């Protein structure tokens with residue numbers, strides 16, 4: 037299996053509860069390595085651009101409001117099969133459906149405040165990484 041990279045975001049519900057370290061521990065324990073990381077607060081325009089694919093969904097405005105409600109931690113994770121590994125560790129989008137031991141089962145509040153985002157394909161990972169980081173910020 038190839039080494040690949042994926043984009044991970046720790047969402048405002050998790051930064052607010054001061055549990056970013058607990059979440060990163062789960063990711064690292066699964067064999068993923070943080071090769072880029074920054075804590076930022078998104079503007080409305082940045083959140084709308086990042087989640088542009090969901091623009092027509094009924095939850096879009098609430099999602100943008102939530103993602104701009106506090107700081108987030110953006111990170112690039114690297115490892116074998118990183119996209120799938122990250123999604124496995126995150127668990128299902130809705131914490132009610134998430135498997136035991138996953139980040140969302142343990143920490144998510146609800147389907148919106150679900151603590152983490154992770155790219156859903158290698159193609160989207162590349163696009164999301166380039167939206168959030170300059171090449172020079174991928175430091176290994």
Ligand code: CMP
Pocket residue numbers: 090095099129147148149150152153154
């Ligand atoms: P994320 O992986 O960040 O991608 C889009 C986000 O929209 C998703 O996680 C959820 O937090 C949020 N969301 C809110 N409501 C819904 C919904 N009904 N279905 C899917 N995603 C939702």
